[in-house]
Amino acid sequence: MSKMVNFGIDLGTTNSLIAKFERGVVEVFKNPNGFKETLPSIVGYRNDAILVGEKARTYAERDPKSVISRFKRKMGTTETMKIASLNASKTPIELSAEVLKELKNFIHSGEKPEAVVITIPASFDTIQSNATKEAGELAGFKSVVLLQEPIAASLAYANKEKNIDLRNSQWIVYDFGGGTFDVALVKIVEGELTVIDHEGDNYLGGTDFDAKIVEELIAPALLKLGTFDDLVNQMKSESGKYNRLWTMLLHKAEEAKIELSNKPSAEIDLGLIRDLEDDTGKSIDSMITITRSEFESIIKEQIDATAEMMKKILTRNSLQASDVEFILMVGGSTFIPYVRKRIEELMNISVNTSIDPTNAIAIGAAYFAGTKEIKGDKNQEQTRSNQASLKAKFSYNRNSQEPAEVFQGRFEGDLKDLFYRITRDDGAYDSGLKKLSSRIVEDLPLREGEFNSFTFRVLDSKNNEIDVGGNSIQITQGKYSVAGQLLPWDLCLVKDDLGKKDTILELLFSKNSVIPTKTKKTVTVGKTIVKGSEDGIISIMVVEGPSENHSSTNKPIGILSVGGKQISKDLLKGTDIDLTFELSESRDLSVSAYVNGTGQEFSQVFEPKPRAVPVKMLATEILSLEAKLQSEQKEADENGNRDASEKLDKLITKVQNLIVAAGTLSDDDVTDDRFKIEDQKRKIAQEMYSATSSKRLDIAKSSYQATKREVAELVNKNGNDREKHAISAVFAREQVFLNSTNPERIQSEVDELESIRFEILARDPEFLTGMFMHLVEKRTAMNDQVQAKQLIDNGRRLIDSESWDDLRMVNGRLWSLMPSAEQNSEEMRFFTGII
């Protein structure tokens, strides 16, 4: 039996914390320097010393270009941060690893945890999640389990408020941290927490308020005090004249923001900034006063946007404000009084501030860690169980709301003359010595609201203990656990759509499915791949994003390629490939493909590539998106589709704002604006796709109606019982898929009808004769003329004798004599090679 993870880390944009679960109690570790629980997520490089936290923050005053903060928002991108003192760059993963390493120093007990739970925003995509895991591994943790922050916050809350009956209640977690914003609808069912739905913005947080204070309040004040040309851009650009000032003012703005939570106004002392001079060389030394109402007016828009996200969740789940118990506030930005007030006003749901917004997530992470076994230690377990003459497997709930919990054990090996005994470590329970059998069941009594630890021992007739590879049973009573984490986005397989010469998405895992999970799909090879050939490749490609969208608007997660070089014999068109997709709790996606034709199996764990967003490319992409939107709108206008046209019009305004925003970015912009813009661009593209889906929907519907008429007539005339049954099954579903807003879904039903049509036609003498005649016309092009002549002569006789089944075979053989270019004309359209 394995050990529990026990350690939980909140790796935040501005602050990070570490906590440990031990025997039912969570302890948040304190920094040995300064005894604060929080470690600022700031890393500085001074000669060869690495400074993390407060020390790095202090050092930033002297050498801001060697100190990096807010790198969580760049996780999962190819962005690297230049460190002036090193004359080198560091990736967000490396910087996060430094923070994690520093957190290890907080553990006063001197333990060296091998495994850890690290929290991530619920809306982190797979690439960002993987980057977080990688940072954990780089920091020396052998195993890293990821947990979504809203669940962590809810765990902290539910386990704190033991006296409030939370059974079957639901609430919203409003997690407004330094760099990310998440809202999640959480429900407790049977003592287990589940996230029902969530929304979020990975690029909205308290640091944006800091930037807003600098841009909208401090910069205008500076302009009044001195002469500056293009001040804001000169601060934000890496090569700008005032880039150094940007970092320092952000720091001052953050201090002022925190002060404004308690006081009606805050002052920024520019005199404390060294060598602050304007363009003319005039030294600037003054105080800038910021009032609470000024601050509130610049953040109002963002706060209102967060309320909109909550309303979306309520609408999507058909809930009224009164159905939600409260809004649980976590994250540093919820300290801002205006945030609490405004949210309560807009949502008409009371806000709950009963947990400490700073450490709640770390505490929740530790509770979760206390229920997680350390994995990946298989070798050790293997040897242990090899040594043991007895193999044991235990199963029981680690969390219970009951006064007693069932414990089951299975044993393999020689059980003769063996006994077992279970004792509770507090000395209040002893099962007594009992005869061991291959399967045992015991009811273990639990103490209410406590961490119950039992010892399980197997003894021989001389009362000597037998090793069964672990003997501890740990059950926490009365605390809440997690039912499962939810997938934030759909994951889809990209397949070829021959009819439209395009690709189509097939849903693998839908948004909000509970992970870990597993699914199987069978796909068909669309083109023959010759063994050893260079070019023939099939690609199993998975993308993340709404399944009703086009693959190009979704983020690629990974590709498993199988080429001619890898296969042991030719892979024929039409061969089935059985795909198994497995998604771990930490969102690792592994795919294995079993190729039926060759009997080979290929497998791979996807390692999504980080995002690279060069400023120039981004600008071009946005421009082409605008052009596409305009042409879609023109088409919608022509078709009199006013609804779509209006939606598109709004999107055009949005994209034009993006063009302006992208235009102001310098090539070496140091902020994360480009990732924000890229994120928004993707969202607009997705909205465009759903706005125009009605157009595609209409096409799909009319194509269905036409096909339906023709095929129904054909089935009536020539169909057998099976085909009649198949077509009536399609009609029975008709109401459902026609009402769905998914054109692809309707298209797949059209395909189904087409295949019924083809089955009937393949028996139809007229069709078979026509096909034969068509092939005869092509005879001069056939590869083997002698064989072709024989087949054609044979075919003519068969028509005379009306042997239609045999004619179908002759047609097939004639088709195989056609030149491969002709046979494979369809293959020019393949993107992935699977259909």
Added chain:
Amino acid sequence: MKYAQGIQVNVPKYIFVFANNLFEIEKKIALNGDPGNFLRNITKMKEALEENGVTYENPEGEPFNETRTDLDASISGTGTENLYVVDVIKPIIRAGASGISTVIQKGIVIVESKNKGESHE
């Protein structure tokens, strides 16, 4: 010093005396009434013990079987099925922080079968 696996608890002997006597006073009050409102003082003293990690429990009325090792039980009567605690001579004393505690004194109790009548037949 008494300890259970993993949790080490160091409780001086006088604490046991305090706890046992407090429990006894509680029992007497329950029996004879509380004209002087002594219960309030007892509650205060119990809270003081609790703050230092010591609690005592009255198992009266709880079911008993041989797997309970927090009780030293004498069976009254002849029935051995469906046993319940009918009288408590000394309470169970526990020590530890919230969420995790250990038995430092077993309760001394008298148990009786609920189906006493039936078992005689």
